[in-house]
Amino acid sequence: MIRGNGYIIGVALFCSTGWTMTDGHGITTIMILVESSEKSVIAARYAVWLAKTMGARIIALYTVDTHALEELLRARIFVRMEGMDYERDLEEDAKRYLNLVKDLAEAKGVELTTVLEKGEVHSIVARKVSELGVDLLVMGEHAAPRSRRECYYDEGQRVLCEAQCPVLVVKGDERIRSLYNGIS
Amino acid sequence: MKLSQLLSKNLIQIGLHHSDKKGIVEELVDILVAARKVADREAVIVATMEREAKGSTGLERGVAVPHCKTAAVTELTCSLAISREGIDFDAADGKPSHIFIFLAAPPGMSGPHVKALANIARLSQNEEFLRRLREAAQPEEALEVINEEEMLPE
Numbered sequence: 001m002i003r004g005n006g007y008i009i010g011v012a013l014f015c016s017t018g019w020t021m022t023d024g025h026g027i028t029t030i031m032i033l034v035e036s037s038e039k040s041v042i043a044a045r046y047a048v049w050l051a052k053t054m055g056a057r058i059i060a061l062y063t064v065d066t067h068a069l070e071e072l073l074r075a076r077i078f079v080r081m082e083g084m085d086y087e088r089d090l091e092e093d094a095k096r097y098l099n100l101v102k103d104l105a106e107a108k109g110v111e112l113t114t115v116l117e118k119g120e121v122h123s124i125v126a127r128k129v130s131e132l133g134v135d136l137l138v139m140g141e142h143a144a145p146r147s148r149r150e151c152y153y154d155e156g157q158r159v160l161c162e163a164q165c166p167v168l169v170v171k172g173d174e175r176i177r178s179l180y181n182g183i184s
Numbered sequence: 185m186k187l188s189q190l191l192s193k194n195l196i197q198i199g200l201h202h203s204d205k206k207g208i209v210e211e212l213v214d215i216l217v218a219a220r221k222v223a224d225r226e227a228v229i230v231a232t233m234e235r236e237a238k239g240s241t242g243l244e245r246g247v248a249v250p251h252c253k254t255a256a257v258t259e260l261t262c263s264l265a266i267s268r269e270g271i272d273f274d275a276a277d278g279k280p281s282h283i284f285i286f287l288a289a290p291p292g293m294s295g296p297h298v299k300a301l302a303n304i305a306r307l308s309q310n311e312e313f314l315r316r317l318r319e320a321a322q323p324e325e326a327l328e329v330i331n332e333e334e335m336l337p338e
Contacts, residue, residue, distance in 0.1 A: 036295045065295075068302040075305035076276050077249050079239040089294035 039140030122158035190262035196323035212286035224256035242275030
């Protein structure tokens with residue numbers, strides 16, 4: 001099993017030929033679910049460490065949640081111009097975080113491709129996992145859901161529940177910084 | 185971001201003194217001023233009224249969600265006021281508004297702001313929850329109703 005400050009849903013094994021999924025297919029493509037949060041950056045550091053260890057490439061995906069913006073327009077909480085203004089803000093934020101994650105990977109010589117999408121987060125993640133042949137999805141820690149309703153509405157929880165590949169939820173901070181800083 | 189994470193009893197007021205939109209916004213902002221969450225009262229009021237001028241945030245079912253983006257707050261900030269009698273807030277259905285949920289966010293916090301508003305939009309669909317909240321006699325009771333609703337397993 002993968003050891004470190006995370007837990008993994010799905011199974012990976014380390015054998016003499018390297019990291020392998022239980023279907024015998026090596027882990028070659030790791031996707032990081034990037035969000036505008038420090039926990040997401042911590043997850044990215046861990047993904048870089050994993051990719052370096054496994055010789056994998058990374059895809060960093062940020063999905064601007066335009067589904068939530070549409071919901072606010074429908075509810076009349078937002079007017080159209082306001083929704084567009086917020087969408088621009090969210091897109092700028094997405095670019096900033098994707099660049100940050102790219103810098104983290106490049107600093108350690110790990111190949112990372114950024115992908116910026118718009119839509120319903122869990123649906124986009126599921127589609128991209130399938131399209132891009134992702135072996136492992138890495139995401140930052142989310143607060144534990146307090147109800148089944150929250151499981152349904154929280155996009156992080158929905159990604160966790162609906163992803164069609166193993167998912168690694170990264171926890172901790174200092175240990176991960178140390179792992180990341182230890183990569184030459 | 186859940187309402188129960190943003191609110192505490194000192195951010196909830198039962199009853200409103202004003203019956204006009206600007207007066208209500210001022211009262212909602214003053215709750216935040218009293219809690220030392222706002223650096224510039226006037227800036228928040230102006231930003232909120234400018235937003236209201238683009239279209240009323242008075243929704244259906246007696247809920248109003250005035251909000252703004254302003255540098256006068258340093259974090260996503262929320263206050264709640266409840267009027268049993270109801271006040272005209274140019275609601276979408278033309279009916280009086282009873283529950284006023286105010287949100288102010290600094291620039292650069294659009295993500296959490298959108299999440300919080302989306303959560304409020306969902307809560308605003310639940311008529312039983314809104315009835316219980318409208319009838320809360322004390323801030324503690326209102327907070328309990330919100331906590332229960334947001335923790336309710338379905």
